[in-house]
Amino acid sequence: MFARIQQKFAGLSPNMRGALWLIAGSICFTGVGVLIKLLGRELDSLQVAFFRSVFGLMFVLPLLLRQNFAAARSKRHFAHFWRAGLGTASMAIGFFALTRLTLADVTAISFTTPLFVIVVAVLFLAEKVRWRRWTATAVGFVGVLVMMRPGEGAFDPVMVLAVFGAALTAVSVCLVKSLTGTESTNSMLVMFTLWSTAFLLGPAIWVWQAPSAVAWGMAAAMGLLATIGQTFIIRAYTEGEATVVSPFDYLRLPLSVAAGVWIFAETPSWWTLAGALLIVASTLYIARREASLGKPVIPEAKSEKVSP
Numbered sequence: 001m002f003a004r005i006q007q008k009f010a011g012l013s014p015n016m017r018g019a020l021w022l023i024a025g026s027i028c029f030t031g032v033g034v035l036i037k038l039l040g041r042e043l044d045s046l047q048v049a050f051f052r053s054v055f056g057l058m059f060v061l062p063l064l065l066r067q068n069f070a071a072a073r074s075k076r077h078f079a080h081f082w083r084a085g086l087g088t089a090s091m092a093i094g095f096f097a098l099t100r101l102t103l104a105d106v107t108a109i110s111f112t113t114p115l116f117v118i119v120v121a122v123l124f125l126a127e128k129v130r131w132r133r134w135t136a137t138a139v140g141f142v143g144v145l146v147m148m149r150p151g152e153g154a155f156d157p158v159m160v161l162a163v164f165g166a167a168l169t170a171v172s173v174c175l176v177k178s179l180t181g182t183e184s185t186n187s188m189l190v191m192f193t194l195w196s197t198a199f200l201l202g203p204a205i206w207v208w209q210a211p212s213a214v215a216w217g218m219a220a221a222m223g224l225l226a227t228i229g230q231t232f233i234i235r236a237y238t239e240g241e242a243t244v245v246s247p248f249d250y251l252r253l254p255l256s257v258a259a260g261v262w263i264f265a266e267t268p269s270w271w272t273l274a275g276a277l278l279i280v281a282s283t284l285y286i287a288r289r290e291a292s293l294g295k296p297v298i299p300e301a302k303s304e305k306v307s308p
Contacts, residue, residue, distance in 0.1 A: 018240015021232050022248040028229030030255040033103050034263055035222040040099030042215050048222075049095045050204035053088075053197040055223020060193050063186060074187055076179065083175040083188075084195030086168050091196065092203075093165030100158040103260040104268040107252050108147060108276035109162045114283045115140040116170030124174070136282040143278025149271055185234055246287050250280050 039048045074080060097106050115137045121127035129137075148159045179188055211219065236245050253276060260266035 015240040015244040018236045018238075018245040019248050021236035021239060022245050023251055025229045025232035025236060026249060026252045026255060028225045028232060030103075030107075030252055030259055031225045032222055032229065033098055033106065033256060034259050035218050035225070036095055036098045037103065037264060039215060039218050039222070040095070043209055043211060044207035045096040045099050046092060046200065046203040046207050047209065047211075048099075048219070049088075049092045050197070050200040051219035052091070052095070052222055052226060053193060053200055055220050056227050057193045057197050059224060059227040060190055064190060074183060074191065076182060077191075079175060079179055080183075080188070080191040081195060083172055083179065084192045085199065086172040086175065087192055088196040088199045090165045090168035090172060092200070093161055093168070097158055097162035097165065101156065101162065102266040102268060102272070103256040103264070104253065104266065104272055104276070105147065105159065106162060107256040108272065108279055109144070109159065109166055110169075111250070111253075111276075111279050111283050112140060112144055112163060112166045113169045113173065114286055115279075116167045117173055118286065120167075120170050120174050133286055136285045140279050140282030140286075143275040143282065145275075146278060147272055147275030189230065247284060250284070253280065 036045075036048055036052075039051070043051075094106065094110070097109075118127075118129055118133060118137050122129055144163060148156075176188065183191075233249075236248075257268055260268065
């Protein structure tokens with residue numbers, strides 16, 4: 001039966017296969033978000049982030065051994081160090097935000113990363129951006145303000161922290177783009193996992209609490225799902241065209257809303273939904289615009305999320 005399904009899947013168009021891979025990745029990352037929130041009820045978010053890295057490392061070790069540690073050899077360790085440092089910081093912030101905000105809020109804010117990538121590219125990479133993309137970027141940031149409702153009693157400063165985490169992710173994405181010229185996907189995955197584990201070891205010891213047996217199981221499942229989700233997303237952009245495949249990433253938003261309602265009794269406000277709509281619309285336009293200009297969408301960059 002599995003062979004028959006595999007045969008039918010292979011017979012699909014590359015774009016259809018890419019879309020299905022991305023949908024599978026979105027489901028995995030929604031599951032990761034749920035597990036982070038559940039673990040956050042028992043453990044500090046820094047300890048949860050450490051478990052994400054440790055169990056992720058356990059799942060990439062077979063890859064290291066199979067390749068005789070070739071993925072850990074590089075001439076650009078300094079770039080890996082900075083990319084991992086920024087990525088780890090954004091991951092820790094994302095985990096903290098997930099323990100304080102709704103799944104829908106954190107997921108919507110994570111979609112602002114492409115907006116910050118444009119700002120970073122202009123400021124540090126001297127990239128020229130025309131008025132259309134600037135307008136779309138401004139619309140996306142208006143969406144963030146709508147979600148935050150500054151001046152309203154419902155304003156939560158943790159949202160500001162979550163937005164800052166998205167900005168750090170954008171800088172990390174730009175470093176990933178610079179690494180792709182010389183480094184393989186496996187190398188970037190392995191080096192990030194190694195460095196993030198090292199960075200989070202000290203903070204995890206500082207806040208350490210003995211996890212229950214259930215927490216250990218959830219931590220292992222979180223690491224496994226995150227690793228699988230990353231693999232699915234990279235596979236999606238390898239098989240399909242970015243312009244066709246990337247919109248399916250926004251499936252994470254309704255999945256997060258559904259999971260939040262079903263598991264945590266979180267009802268997203270109309271402000272969240274309206275702001276998320278503006279963010280999604282602006283980032284979709286930017287993705288289409290960059291594709292029309294011939295700019296590549298990098299799978300590793302797309303997997304820099306709160307799987308963070």
